[in-house]
Amino acid sequence: MNLYVYIHIPFCYKKCPYCSFISYEKSISTKHLYLKALVKEIESFFLKNNSYKIETIYFGGGTPSLLKPEELVLILNTIKKYHISKACEITIEVNPNNATKNYLQKLKEIGFTRISLGIQSFNNQKLQFLQRLHNAQESFRAIENTIELFDNVSIDLIYGFENFNILQEDLNNAVLFPLKHISAYILSIEKGTLFYKQKVYLQEENVEKQFLYLIKFLKKHNINQYEISNFAKKGFESKHNQAYWQNYDYIGFGLSASSHINSVRYKNTDNLDDYINKVLSDKSPVVYKERLNIDKQIKEAFVIGLRTIKGININNFNQRYNCNIEEIFKKELSKHYELKTLKKVRGSIKIANPKKLLISNYILSDFI
Template identity: 35%
Template structure:
């Protein structure tokens, strides 16, 4: 299975927590960038057969409808996709209307991920979002009206000043929209972001919720969404049966993928490589027929095995120890005896009765980084 990721770095406004590869929208720059994306796509062997496509950002829907659909059609004209392909585009409320969404859907995109983040207007204003809760709800309905039958929404918890009751309210309103998929992410304060600067400033009247409160929010999320029919299939992701994100599952299962665009990452064969995240360098290299690739890393068996654990354990289905032992020619339980013993004693992981599948416990889901670090 091959996946294709295309990065659109443009946003109408930069959110205070964002440390993604993004920049403010400029129509002329965006048009030039899309032309260079098409050029970079030529580096992918034309016979490559894709099962998933993901157009992320940034805010892909910051582009004009014509620029976006032109690019989408070009992708589908350039490569073959499986009959049951999944093609996702990220969209933000405030950057979509019925015509743009209809054009995107007609171009071949069959899944949309809407960056709702919160349905509380005060929280949205604090985060620097350009939309209100009502506009977010309208965007979900517009997507359905445009023909999308696979709609995902993103929500954030652990926002400075956010209460548990506010988070519960956002979750309840989100479920009422009947999306097929919900991603819930704990807000991480990244160094160098506007949010980090704000929280570090003297006399700042707010602070991030403490760890106990964010864990309480996370555990409530699991209980509430599963009680409403969503399958908790990955640490941060919930889906109606049959609507797991195929593209992300390919990442977590170490499938191959090509990444196109500014700062995009790829994994082909046993090599991971990444593009430059400098906008001017990317434009210059593509314009002068040079590669935008900045770094390449050959993945050793040792590194691959570590990835199997810290990527595979993100899935609530866990990892198959017998299959991994066979693949790498070693007894995994013996190889990681000390780590597995310590984590089981800490009640962060468990091995199912068959003795084959290793999973995170409920406690381990909330403290997953403490587990992953043991296998890196």
């Protein structure tokens, strides 16, 4: 069986005001204990589950590039003791400040095959608003250094709140480079973040205009949308992210990491001390576990699949879950076909057009 692995590194130089992920500012002593626990959690899992073939490994955070090369080697070597696919996609998120030629060269030697750079913007005013630690010049330098060593390079951009001209500037700068993948996220103001406390608001008409422009612009440069927030050149779609959207088995290691294996969902504690203490005391860090019945599996797989541009292939879905999806969701599908929010094309159900992707949460809520 194939397995997709996520490694959570929860440490940051400084928490961004829009970030809702579990992360902590860097502490050397805590980091050492965390890595010790992380390696132990990985070993414990694979000693009991050694029949999987690992297809992807993804280091996210936080800021995984805070780790030294020797720390990353320790984690990777722990996983590599087991069966890794020859074509395994190994990704790490890298902060532009860390993207030096020396560090990137070490990442390549270690075995990373894909780099995701947290650029966010090429505009200094926008970067300051987002309270990023790098500037526009460092954004450019980070990409230049990375594409010298890696073919498969992705960048993150954030948009939706700025002047339209700034988005145009960001996109024009992005396509100066032979990037294979761009993740473009609308700024999300989530509860618990600094921006939420500061009551930062987005104007919906600006978001829609920018979203549609983004899709059209990148398509002209052969960087095509394959999921609501993700764009890639052909053959460079993120294998790891696609595993989530296709509802494949994945395992998350580390603080607050989630897993989905054999129709069971797990979630680790999001308390750092609790995670370290439990794992180092030979206890499970899992604080939530749910076995999904077939009805819930079908609903979740359908909703997740509709986030992709390809949508749901009806025959493939019915065979995989031994069901008739058009019968199960007869009422809901009829409603959304009539509203022209969904469409059926060549045996697939998909969101009707790019504009409707912006209200996908509203559409998909009918199927949960």
